[in-house]
Amino acid sequence: MKQEILKKVKEQLAKDYNCSVEDFDNRNNLITNTDDKEILKILVFNGKAILSADECIKEWCNEKFSNGNGDWLFLYSNLRIIDKKLNEFGYEIENTHHYYLPYGIDDDIVNDLKWYNQDEIKQFKDDNRFDEAFAFDNNFPDVLAVAKIDERGNILGMAGASKDSDVMWQIGINVLEGAEEKGVAKTVVKALKNEILRRGKVPFYGTVESHIISQKVALASGFYPAFAEVKIRKI
DSSP states (O other), rough: OHHHHHHHHHHHHHHHHHHGGGGGGSOOOOOEOOOOOOEEEEETTTTTEEEEOOOOHHHHHHHSSSSSSSSGSSSHHHHHHHHHHTTTTEEEEEEEEEEEEEOOOOOOOOOOOEEEEEEGGGGTTTTGTTTTTTBBBBTOOOEEEEEETTTSSSSSEEEEEEEESSSEEEEEEETTTOOTTTSHHHHHHHHHHHHHTTTOEEEEEEOTTTTTHHHHHHTTTEEEEEEEEEEEEEO
16 A cells, blocks of 8 residues: 555655656756646655746756755755745745655554534534644645544644645644643544545645644554645735
8 A cells, every 4th residue: 555655746746846757756956847836845755856936936846956866955055045046036934844644554543532523513614622633724724633532522722624625634633732642643633544445545644843733643543754845925
């Protein structure tokens, strides 16, 4: 199943970064044309960097990053250079994330879980306890969630999935105060991951370099690190 998942992810990323699936078969960096919505998108996949750039910055990207090892592109020294260039056009780096993909479906714990469909998720809008589990973004709708509950029916933790594309659903997780370090995060993330796979979609999990706890949850839930991206925003 791991190879099937990778194939689907490469197909989606090829669409996102205006390249071909075959481009992922080598580690040569690639500069492509972006769409009209974004000035720059950056992906690192298996040591290969793909920069999808607007014409105003494409030549500069070619000069700076067409050569070299993509594994090291997100060093702060490189990000500082990119950010400074983006500033000239009124943009800046918002964040860098690395993402995890699942090996496949594995055994999960199904006791004391409560599931929520897309309509049922709406009850948690403006509930700050679940600000990571749900995005409430019309572009990436929250479509499925699962909660771990105690014997009184109280929620201990919640994992939610947003539909980031027709193929890939992203998982977010919140564990409530007092329920930390009890395996709640692993339980709900693994259960949600398995259910998404059963539905024929690809679950993926993202976090930042400094969030070690989140990284441990991904690894414990049957995910492995697969790719990284830089997100850009207008100043």
